[in-house]
Amino acid sequence: xxxxxxxxxxxxxxxxxxxxxxxxxxxxxxxxxxxKQEPGAGLQLLTYIFSNMDMKxxxxxxxxxxxxxxxxxxRIADTQTGDSAIYFCAEGLYSGAGSYQLTxxxxxxxxxxx
Amino acid sequence: xxxxxxxxxxxxxxxxxxxxVTCSQNMNHEYMSWYRQDPGLGLRQIxxxxxxxxxxKGDVPEGxxxxxxEKRNFPLILESPSPNQTSLYFCARQSTExxxxxxxxxxVV
Numbered sequence: 001x002x003x004x005x006x007x008x009x010x011x012x013x014x015x016x017x018x019x020x021x022x023x024x025x026x027x028x029x030x031x032x033x034x035x036k037q038e039p040g041a042g043l044q045l046l047t048y049i050f051s052n053m054d055m056k057x058x059x060x061x062x063x064x065x066x067x068x069x070x071x072x073x074x075r076i077a078d079t080q081t082g083d084s085a086i087y088f089c090a091e092g093l094y095s096g097a098g099s100y101q102l103t104x105x106x107x108x109x110x111x112x113x114x
Numbered sequence: 115x116x117x118x119x120x121x122x123x124x125x126x127x128x129x130x131x132x133x134x135v136t137c138s139q140n141m142n143h144e145y146m147s148w149y150r151q152d153p154g155l156g157l158r159q160i161x162x163x164x165x166x167x168x169x170x171k172g173d174v175p176e177g178x179x180x181x182x183x184e185k186r187n188f189p190l191i192l193e194s195p196s197p198n199q200t201s202l203y204f205c206a207r208q209s210t211e212x213x214x215x216x217x218x219x220x221x222v223v
Contacts, residue, residue, distance in 0.1 A: 031210055045212065048210075048211070098164070099162065099164055100145065104157040106155060
């Protein structure tokens with residue numbers, strides 16, 4: 001079955017760039033996602049990338065996709081204390097039965113040091 | 115404004131006492147899911163529903179039931195809750211841009 005792996009913790013200083021990495025195993029993924037979860041809150045869709053793209057930029061966020069290595073990364077430029085949260089990588093796949101399933105990684109807790 | 119609303123947000127209950135967590139969406143969306151989130155395990159899908167009266171098991175369905183009598187509502191039912199169902203639960207509009215509810219933190223003692 002599919003598996004999504006990401007490191008559990010990342011600590012960066014305010015103003016630096018953060019890079020959160022993720023690997024996935026299913027090459028048939030349609031979209032790959034980054035979700036953000038702030039303490040006590042639900043999941044917020046940060047950004048996503050279609051599987052035939054290499055890169056997507058959205059303000060401070062840059063998503064890089066290496067399909068050959070099945071590697072996805074999220075770069076946050078000029079990291080702020082408000083970026084402290086858990087970040088989930090997820091892959092989306094259409095199943096044979098026509099359903100669209102999401103498989104999540106375990107989440108990376110980003111701590112921003114002032 | 116698109117919304118997925120879960121109730122209650124917090125619940126403490128005792129082992130064996132049946133409970134229902136409600137979920138409603140205002141997007142007229144067909145596809146809905148329930149997930150549970152546990153530390154170190156990420157989100158795992160419990161059940162999903164592709165349309166009214168169409169439900170299917172996800173990765174961790176044991177101990178749960180769902181119903182989908184109408185498109186708007188997708189309740190999660192725990193007939194006999196046990197302590198290992200203590201978790202954070204999310205209902206979601208399932209699509210290429212999944213939209214999550216705020217979560218229900220359930221504690222079973």
